[in-house]
Amino acid sequence: MPQRKGRALSAKDRILAAAETLFAVSGFDATPTSRIAEVAGVPKALVHYYFRRKPDLLAALVERLPEHPVDLETVVTPGDVAASLRALVAELDAHHDDSTLLSHLLWREADTHPAVRDALHARFGRTEGHARAVITAARPDCPAAVAEAAATLVALAVGYRHSVARHHPDWPAAQADRLAAEVELIARAINTFDPLVK
Template sequence: MRLTKKKDDDPSARERILAAAEELFAESGFDATPTSKIAARAGVPKGLVHYYFQRKPDLLTALVERLPDERIDPMGVVVPGDVAASLRRLVAELDARLRASYLLSHLLWREADTHTAVRDALQQRFGRVVDQIRAVIMAASMGRLPVATVDTASGLLALAVSYRHSVARHGEADDGTPNAASAETIDREVDFIAGALTAPPAPAPLAR
């Protein structure tokens, strides 16, 4: 029997379906999880899963939308005149967002290789992280650094943060909390990038 949309749709049923899909995809993988199992975990008829999500990949698209908003107000982390401290505070905020969605982030990174919609969504989020890093650097340096240099530094740090998050499930706490070695590594990377950005220009070679 085909389900038709009604005014009294139950939004909590949709949320239960997504929560069940998140858990099961993380446990068994997308391809190995039938919609019947999602329905059973969510406590809804199987037809209701297809009512809200016509195709199983639509569940992944909806799960991407459940990731916490990674946009951070630069003014909340910037230490004027201190690029390194500002970037460390930004990285800490991004790590906190990861911990708030550790299971979901884990499964989306894993499924990105085989699902274009997930890959595209994560790429867009990566671009927003680059933009945030750029904004923090420009604000902390009070706009005194060359734009091209800031763009390069922003891309490099975003790659380092993205890589850390993509492998957070390996060798870190179950909640995604970085271990000491990981935290020290990102601190060194931040210090290196900030140092390269703010280092005084090398003196011109003496004329012979």
């Protein structure tokens, strides 16, 4: 039986874990609740006791998407935007690795389920906010509009990288050089702006 922090998972947690795995592998629509119950080792009625409708299961999984605050002190190298952004990307990659299956599920179901789409938009917004905070901390004199545009580019690059990660088992190696070059280009562009010129 699955364990969490030294104890057995509750029936509800087993149902959610089974649903996460099955939805990610087979898709939401192709996964019957009877299969979720079977994998979770519970009666089908118990699935419906906790989750009246199958979409309620998906909504509960979206709510489990982990929040990962970024510690600016460990990421930012004052005066070096490129090093700071590389450290941020490494941290975001590590967080993504912690929830690869759930991320896969979100990308898979985003086109058909508004709650999932909203969760992905929120994730993008958090990534953009992290990038903006890192740029501003590394280069406080960076004009706000420049930091905003650069943060959006970083978030788009990271989002693309994570969205295709499920197709590449060796995705860090496959994408690392490309994203490093993009981060370097963004940092160089930021460094060309004269903070005295509005």
